[in-house]
Amino acid sequence: MDSISLWQFCDILQKTQQGIPHAKGKIYVQSQGIATTPNAAFNWNTFLQRSEINQSADNLHIFLLICGLRQVKDPLYLVGAFSEWHQEEPNVYLVIVGPEVDPVFTREVKAKVKRAAGVRLIAEMPQGDLHAVVKNCFAVVNSSVSEGMSAAILEAMDLEVPVLARNIPGNAAVVKHEVTGLLFSTPQEFVHLAKRLVSDPALEKEIVTNGKVYVRMYHSWQVERDTYQQLIRKLEGCSED
Template sequence: MRLLFLAVLRRHTGNAVTAERVREHLEAAGHICLLKDTSDLESSSEIAHFIKAEKLEAALALHLYRGGRLLQGHGIPFGIIFGGTDLNEDINQREKNQVMGKVLEEARFAVAFTESMKEMAQMQWVDPVFTREVKAKVKRTPGVRLLREMPQEDLHAALKNCFAVLNSSVSEGMSAAILEAMDLEVPVLARNIPGNAAVVKHEVTGLLFSDPQEFVQLAKRLVSDPALEKEIVANGKEYVRMYHSWQVERDTYQNLICTLEGSTEE
């Protein structure tokens, strides 16, 4: 893949050293990585011309504001790497803060070098008002605990010790949490929305509820009916095996990438 990598490249600075190291990583994987100083491509028209002239397919930027903003709106996918200036200085300037938020919305991925940088970014952009509201509500609710993110193996271990997994989302595409629970043989209760209903068949692979009262009713039923629990668990496991096989998914993606390579050769 032909990549554009934007960074501030003043000699003998940490940015320049980091950018060169990342470029070497990418080229070691077989990509062509054109490392450019942000000062050399300061306007949108210059970026557009360079992308077209070099037939670039994707891009990467070191620094959300200094580099990331230059990649918006050009029709190629890009990712960003947070820099210290982003979170120590630019974040405090309202106009730059807003720009950086828009860049994050468009970026395919974002890399932070430390947990503290990641947490600062999440507090600033993952919706802090809503986060505070959720934490306050949980704190006032007996029997409910809010846990931080955890490694997948730890999460799966916790799920196996649960009686059921609840998905109360009001919007879902395809819930990985539901599929993981089914594969781990844990019963699922999910809000009856299109995304969940596409995966959970009521009373077959799980239980669907439409309001809090129905959730309570179904949860009590699940607790008191071991036969229903056993049937749901078995059907859920089989559903994942038939329709969400890891190996089938892997083969599918590999075959799809091969079709892209064929198109390039033509």
């Protein structure tokens, strides 16, 4: 099922409260809170070496796709187009990292990635190491067919890394094109936007700055914590009555 934006949900909630007056004051909306903890001891050069990425390539650009290997995440969507780009520009790489959720589909992914120049497949990593990889990569990619609210996108924004996301409702709810990230509808458009991002440091800086502000304003883990603490105290008060 396609997701809706927080603003659309709030509009639905407001209309619901108007239709059900006794629900007023009993419904709360709290967006997902985001906290990132990169492992300070993580060795980026060792990671590149293990991933068989040419560290000597001039101006290396790593695009990171974080997803479980299952069809809804569509990890193969960009592989062909990206591989063609890598053959033109050997300094760009696509790294797919995530757990092997669907064994049958995982075999298909491994077989295709093995034949694709410039594309690497990495096993699931501890969260701190993954956040360190995000912090060091050039951009985070989302190519899902359907998405709720992608934690990987929000974490990239929090870590001040650009985001390129497939233009689906769930992604478009948190990524505003050319403001907090870039949205693409085809593999060819992805490559076009990725090349633009690589060649335009001003655009990269603007997206990173706006993304960080967005997460702080709407996805603060402190606000989420405080909201739940207040609700618990209110419930405790009601139980005492």
